[in-house]
Amino acid sequence: MKSSSLHLSECLKTAVNAAHAAAAILQAHARHRGDLIIDKKAQNDLVSQADREAEAAIIETLREQTPNFGIVAEESGGSSAATATWYIDPLDGTTNFLHGIPHYAVSIALIAHAGSTCTGEQALQQDTPVIGVVYDPNREELFTAMHGVGAWLNEYRISCSHTESLEDSLLATGLPFRDFSFYDQYMPTLSAAMHGTRGVRRFGSAALDLAWVACGRYDGYWEMGLAPWDVAAGTLIVREAGGIAEDLHHVAPWPIGGHLYAGNRHIAPALHALIQPHLTVAATTGGQ
Incomplete structure (x- = not known):
């Protein structure tokens, strides 16, 4: 693979293989949650043996197939490279996983x-995000996207909803659960959304929230204080499903800062207009 040219179909195949390998590890541990070794990185920021082993499996696959790419992973860190960088979240929804709530995913993206x-x-x-994979092993739902080509759920092409108004x-x-520095900005947006829409859901996995926007289950989504690996794959999946996924402050080409909004072509601008009056600080780094 040339250092300056990306063969996206090969990269997608590699990411899918890595996601399946990680998911197999997660599901094996899910049957024995009580035996897991759990560490607390910070307030409400947990990491388990399952996270670490799943991440190691992903990194092994990616390094073998794409040795010239950078890797930035939630648990082991890493660095970017000149051509492209993988962003990895081996278990998006760790708290759900540890409590036996079957709503979590593996998220892998190539920037x-x-x-x-x-x-x-x-x-x-x-x-630019060019490959996105979000795999939900509990539902066996594989969300994938390739830059300029499209987005899929398993073998079916997906698209965002057609809802035209926020009230519908x-x-x-x-x-906020870990970083409360943006609490005063976030709470007014939640109140406005509660009063101006059909409803608001909070399920605890940003990667799946974005994937569900892409397949039309949600009409829109916003969150603050995330990390790049939480949103990288989902951003592309939404975009390739015909939607909008952008940095809330419009200071980055993709929501690397972890403050984002997403939705179909009607809802995303309206959602941003609802949120924007309450934003006071442009963040340049994610909630890591």
Whole structure:
């Protein structure tokens, strides 16, 4: 694989294989949750033996197949590379997993850096998500996306909903649980959404929230204080499903700062307009 050109179909196959390997480890541990070794990184920020083993399996696959790419992973860190960088969350929804709630996923994304090219395309002008994989092992739902090609749920192409107004929309969000620095910005947006929509859901997995926007289960989604690996794959899946997924402050080409909004082409702008009056600080880094 050339250092400046990305063969996306090969990269997608690699990411899917890595996601399945990680999910097999997670599901094996899920049957014996009481035996897991759990560490507390910070307030409400947990990591288990399952997270670490799943991440190691993903990294092994990615390094074997794409040795020239950078890797940034939730538990082991890492660094970016000149051409492209993998962003990995081996278990998005760790708290759900540890409590036996079957709503969590493996999330893997490839970010192509400015100047890189995809097969048959001109060089990218900015950092761009080009591969997205979100795998829900409990429902056996594999969400995938490839830049410029489309998004799928298992073998079926997906698209965002067609809801046109906020008052008819069902939204997803994530409540502050670890980083409360943006609490005063977030709470007014939640109140406005509760009063101006059909309802708001909080299920505890950003990757699945975005995937569910992409397949039309939710009409829109917003959250603050996330990490890049939480949102990288889902951002592309929403975009390739015909939707919008952007940084809330519009300071980055994708929501690397962890403050984002997403939705179909009607709901996303309306959702951003609802949130924007309450934003006071432009964040440049995610809730890591």
